[in-house]
Amino acid sequence: MIKSPLQKARSKYIPKLPKSLEENVALITGEASEAIADKAAIKQMFPNTYGLPLVTFEAGDISENQILNVGVVLSGGQAPGGHNVISGLFDRLKKLNNRNQLFGFIGGPDGLLNNSFIDLHSEIVSEYRNTGGFDIIGSGRTKIEDEASYDKVIANCLKNNINALVIVGGDDSNTNACVLAEYFQEKKAGIQVIGCPKTIDGDLKNSFIETSFGFDTACKVYSELIGNIQRDANSAKKYWHFIKLMGRSASHISLECALKTQPNIAIISEEIEKYKLTLNKIVGQIAEVVKKRANKGENFGTVLIPEGLVEFMPSIKKLISELNDILASKPEYNKLPTSQEKRDFITGLLSEESAKVYSSLPDSFAKQLTLDRDPHGNVQVSKIETEKLLIDMVTDRLDKDQSFHGKFNAQNHFFGYEGRCAAPSNFDADYCYSLGCTAALLINSGKTGYMAFIKNTSGNSDKWLAGGVPITMMMNMERRNGHEKPVIQKALVDLKGNPFLMFRSKRKEWATNSDYIYPGPIQYFGPSEVCDAPSETLLLEQESSFQDELVTV
Template sequence: MIADEIAKLFPGLYGQPSVSVVPDPSAASSGQKLKIGVVLSGGQAPGGHNVISGLFDYLQERAKGSTFYGFKVGPAGIMKFKYVELNAEYIHPYRNQILGGFDMICSGRDKIETPEQFKQAEETTNKLDLDGLVVIGGDDSNTNACLLAENFRSKNLKTRVIGCPKTIDGDLKCKEVPTSFGFDTACKIYSEMIGNVMIDARSTGKYYHCNCTTYGSCYITLECALQTHPNITIIGGVAKIEPEKMLIQMVETELEKRKQAGSYKGQFMGQSHFFGYEGRCGLPTNFDATYCYALGYGAGVLLNSGKTGLISSVGNLAAPVEEWTVGGTALTALMDVERRHGKFKHVIKKAMVELEGAPFKKFASLREEWALKNRYISPGPIQFSGPGSDALSHTLLLELGVSPLTGLPFILQLSIHVWSSFLILKPMSPS
């Protein structure tokens, strides 16, 4: 049983329940001065600085006199004892200014896995006398957070570890963690670019293949399809190949055969676009900015309450912000066993697009019409005020059981065809 294996690997954490935070506006500062560290781990995602700002504000409001450290360049900063003290003056330039990236303290893809690396992490937390550490990252980074929490607890160290769900891929989620931050912003950035290319395809009669898949989870592909209505959407890309270029080559090969047979006399000009890095550091949407701030603030509450081995979670997201719920979900509850590099490894399971899930079913109900008719939508740039500025992603709304609007009055609606996993734009005749 996988559960038994996870219980053996995490004896100090396994079985602990999820927790909810009960609001108490009248509560004064705890009077406890904390020493908290934060680390950005993995690829960038819009909103990371908002998480840090939320955590900092919690310490300022509820644990006055606390010390806040930021480890530089990801987990390597923990192992190499490279950090900076985060104070109001240091954080201020990143508030609502250049919040899109991770440049406040920078990120890295190092992992704390070997006994020597765990020893280095222990030495750093002891030197700084840390009460808590917040790991902002994706599934692998939060797996690392769980391992750190277990290691610290087994050594009777006082440092507690809390994770925050970060990834534009949208594949770190469960019932208690409805979405990862950055997904909303990235999808809206990609959808704007896809919409722009759609207009170009319509105007010039070109075909476009747009690859917007990362790591194979395809949530970005599905969400962008729901936002832009491409002709063809392919869910389930392979990370080792460039599918948009492969498809162009396949089309060219087929058309050449038809030319030789005399059944085709036209000209094919395939254009490919890969949308990846463009969405990682954009200015976060209103949703991501608020969601991230709540995640950071919630992480502070969990640490100050003595919790460890949890991931900060914010729920009831379809309701007004004032009605959102905050809590913590056990990281061990997200664990699974995967085969990597020929070995079985305990990791947080990636969430994949479910063919029986509401988002895919919605897409499946529309794809035939999109394939045969031009139903393109060009969403335009992200809005920060006015109608639509607080709109949630189609994927999140459908998974929460809420029907998203089919379109907003100001959205320009066009006709076009697209593929997704990469998106293909197929121009139709002006008639």
């Protein structure tokens, strides 16, 4: 592998570990757990893995180690730090027993089904330490969701003497891990399953999963780009930049990037939903800020837009829900020859309210709402050009406003893939390595149906706390592809939480001023306060005194 000077330097970086993981560890068993919602339904569906106790690790002695053959699967979209999860998993397995082996399944869950894997020995793992991407074994979005597939996974694992799997993924992938763990227990297959929390969107978190890995790095990459654009805007003074950011189901990335860069406008989808704001209302609010800045002679600015905005507008959310059911149950739709026939077909199946909304949408936008769904049955919001729609509607609004005497020229951007495979920040490099070590310890302790966690992550890494949380504890029932299914509950932006309250207290000031912050690129070498700092979101969430200092807005 050809390496840049930065890659060579990063390969020498030794991730920092919590003190409790540096040497031998002891398992501490806590209280039994319950599902976050729909307890009776979840318990009925997971009788063998429901109610498991929380566990943590602390310095101490461990018992004799068995020989472990562990398979690891990278599932879903890429996130910075995945290679360090594998590095931590590999190193701790070898530390526990040098005869332990780690196998990487190729291409995500498909590798499990096809029995396609490689032996992850030290030479391979060393090539990928502290690097971005998932290219060590690749990833995939295939869902393993029927008994025939479960049995195929069991057969392939037993064939290769693999007695544990580590699933590295987001909420859907870890839901699948929980289902596998339950099935393996029911069948007495002797195969453990441990999950690791991955997603740059930041929506896989709770009281134990403080942040999903990759969020820190991705937000720092996006914030650098936003800062660059804001510096250009402040230099040229002639463009409004509408920037769509990753985040289908929550606005954590948009909020974090707003806290890092201080844009003129940042839309938070959860707030749109709470106050039932329409598309026209959002457009009107943007236009008012444009006018106010134009009155100061500043015909430029930045607008941050969460990727999943359209799903949070109440009327469009209801429309999308109906569209999901129609597209899942009416395959004849795809055989219709023309766009107009398809639109008429759907309109005839919608409720009166949704039909009215659907009929009012521009053809291009309506078509984007009916594109093929992802493997989980969700609309692919990354293909919906919300940023262009807002530009067009703001332009139209200002053209009709006789009191507007400024200029409005807009550029659109979408930052997505730019952040998914970046070299992990020091925080993500350390955090992911610790997660990998923790997953190995959970396996060695005989646990299954757990997700590895690291807590106290806003402080120094030596004080981090490692452990495992039962995946069933995070689950609730949701409608997917027209059916109620158990899934890990997504964490939305908390409108009463410190990060949003900080943003809310500043946004009026940011709207009219040009007090932009230019974060610059991720720093890997230098003072700890520059290189090791976690996200603004994480710092604010764990700052208990913050709300007392806020001025009510």
